[in-house]
Amino acid sequence: MERKLKKIPKHFQEILKVASRIAARSGFKIYLVGGVVRDLILGKAIFDLDIVVEPDAIGFAQTLAQHFKTKFRRHHTFGTATVYFGKYKIDFATARKEHYPHWGALPKVSPVTLKEDLFRRDFTINAMALSLNKKDYGQIIDFYNGLTDLRKGLIRILHPDSFLEDPTRILRAIRFEQRFSFKIEKNTYNLMKEALKVGAIRFVHAHRLRDEIILILKEPQPYRYIKRLDKLTKLSFIDDRLRLNLATYQLLARVKKAITSYKKRFKKHRKLDEWLLYLAAVVINLGQERIVKFLQRFDLRKGEKIRILSIKENLKKVKRIGKKTTPYVVYQFLNPLSFEAIVFFYAYYNQKMIKKNIELFFDELAKVRLKTKGGDLSKLGIKPGTIYTRVFEKLLKAKLNKGLKTKQEELKEAAKIFQRATKKEPGL
Ligand code: ATP
Numbered sequence: 058m059e060r061k062l063k064k065i066p067k068h069f070q071e072i073l074k075v076a077s078r079i080a081a082r083s084g085f086k087i088y089l090v091g092g093v094v095r096d097l098i099l100g101k102a103i104f105d106l107d108i109v110v111e112p113d114a115i116g117f118a119q120t121l122a123q124h125f126k127t128k129f130r131r132h133h134t135f136g137t138a139t140v141y142f143g144k145y146k147i148d149f150a151t152a153r154k155e156h157y158p159h160w161g162a163l164p165k166v167s168p169v170t171l172k173e174d175l176f177r178r179d180f181t182i183n184a185m186a187l188s189l190n191k192k193d194y195g196q197i198i199d200f201y202n203g204l205t206d207l208r209k210g211l212i213r214i215l216h217p218d219s220f221l222e223d224p225t226r227i228l229r230a231i232r233f234e235q236r237f238s239f240k241i242e243k244n245t246y247n248l249m250k251e252a253l254k255v256g257a258i259r260f261v262h263a264h265r266l267r268d269e270i271i272l273i274l275k276e277p278q279p280y281r282y283i284k285r286l287d288k289l290t291k292l293s294f295i296d297d298r299l300r301l302n303l304a305t306y307q308l309l310a311r312v313k314k315a316i317t318s319y320k321k322r323f324k325k326h327r328k329l330d331e332w333l334l335y336l337a338a339v340v341i342n343l344g345q346e347r348i349v350k351f352l353q354r355f356d357l358r359k360g361e362k363i364r365i366l367s368i369k370e371n372l373k374k375v376k377r378i379g380k381k382t383t384p385y386v387v388y389q390f391l392n393p394l395s396f397e398a399i400v401f402f403y404a405y406y407n408q409k410m411i412k413k414n415i416e417l418f419f420d421e422l423a424k425v426r427l428k429t430k431g432g433d434l435s436k437l438g439i440k441p442g443t444i445y446t447r448v449f450e451k452l453l454k455a456k457l458n459k460g461l462k463t464k465q466e467e468l469k470e471a472a473k474i475f476q477r478a479t480k481k482e483p484g485l
Contacts, residue, residue, distance in 0.1 A: 061097045062187075062195055068145060069106055073189055076108075076121055081191045083120050086111040087149075088171055088186040088198065095182050098197070098207055099237075106147050109174055109186065114138055114149035135166040153177075163262065164223075172200050179226045180233065180245075181206045181213045206242070213242040220252035224261050227252065228269040231289065235282045249289070258294045266294055267355040274332035280309045283339060296343055296351055308338045308405065315404035319396075323419045327396060333361060334401050337368045341405075345369055364395045368402075375402045378414040384457040387414045388422045427453055428464040429471055437468065439475050448474050 062070065080087045089097075090109045097103060110117045115131050118138035122129030128141040136151025152174035155164030171186060175198075178184040185203040188196045197204065206213050212230050220226055227249055234241050241249065252258075258266070273282045284306065286292060292299045312334050319329065340348050348369055352362045371394060378387050391399055391414075403415045429452060434445060451474045452467060461467050 064097055065103050072142060077189050077191055077194060079121055079124055085117040087189045089189060090186045091183050094185045094187045108147060108149050109152050109171060110149050111152045111171055112168060114151040118149045175200055176215055179229050181215060184215060210239040211242045212239050212245060214245045217248055220249050221257055224252055224257040225265050225269045231282060231285050232273050235285055236276060253290060263354045264356050271332050274335045279335045296347055298343060309335060311404040312338050315400050319400050326419060329397055329400060333364055333397050337365050337401055364397050367394060368398045371398060375411060379408045379411045384422055385454045387418055388457055391418045422457060425457060429467045433468060434471060437472055
């Protein structure tokens, strides 16, 4: 396995070696755990490390941070801490057991051995560890046959109550099944269906479902995942009335296409929260009130809620730019919207004119800024006051519609606008 450790980025490899020495010296045992180990075995790229510590992650993280003379942060969650190494960080967690007072509740936590820590995990493929201890550095620790399941491509829970204990694992099972093109093992599948039948998902805190849904929507091909999720859960945990159909899937495919071409064509524009577009595509046919309810229940961030709602609110209004119109009208309509909303509309409508106007906006209009400032107007002899707002608005309109390029052209236009205004309202 030492060979596999080479997949870990160089900057982390050095730190891990030092961490191993410090652990041996100060009486801690440390292990890489979970998804990292799975991905190392699969030969996938590693970006983040999760380390479990026996018997106390906070003490160890503190010792390590002192050694590297770097920052360390203790978290609210039981026995967890992060150590920062420049632009990188490593998360440490005390080996712990979670006890669920009732279905879907937040767990109560207590310290245990690594073996028990691994037993609380979701699936066998995620329940392996890799020793970072001196005596067996790089060895895989596999109490629950994760290696065999990984080889066979099986998603298997560790105990029969797993899905009832934490129904978000249903979403996770689908995520890993789809990501790796694995199969959900037969018994696991049956238990999952049973948990769904008794409505286990309804007992989960909505914010935990939200986190898992977002993870699904962040996968490279969310389309497939949503289809599978819909087949198994009917997505009733989002809304009882949600019904996905062929049109939804076609829309999801077009959203993906629109995002891809946005990224290729407008490299300089800001990055999209891509998952948000997929979520909008899933809920777009629900009534506005139901969307509001869902957004509140899932407790999305304010900016996320606003963006999704504005997609729903403006869906019909987009038709305004579906006919030949001026650049200024296109700008006025699109500029207040999020880029996510605009790309969504690009995907939603097939109308050539809508697409053309959106391309015009991203290509040219979005970056248009007036070169003229208040001081320039004052130099033109325009007295400061509410007139400035009017002049700037008209100037922007002229700049967009007539394609004014230089400041000189703008100033000339500003003078004309002012003259016209004073003709109408002498004394301005
Ligand atoms: P990804 O590659 O998507 O990051 P991951 O396996 O690393 O997947 P995380 O959500 O980062 O997933 O969780 C890290 C590890 O924590 C998992 O591999 C698993 O061992 C454990 N874990 C996470 N969520 C649960 C859960 N709901 N129940 C049990 N164990 C979990």
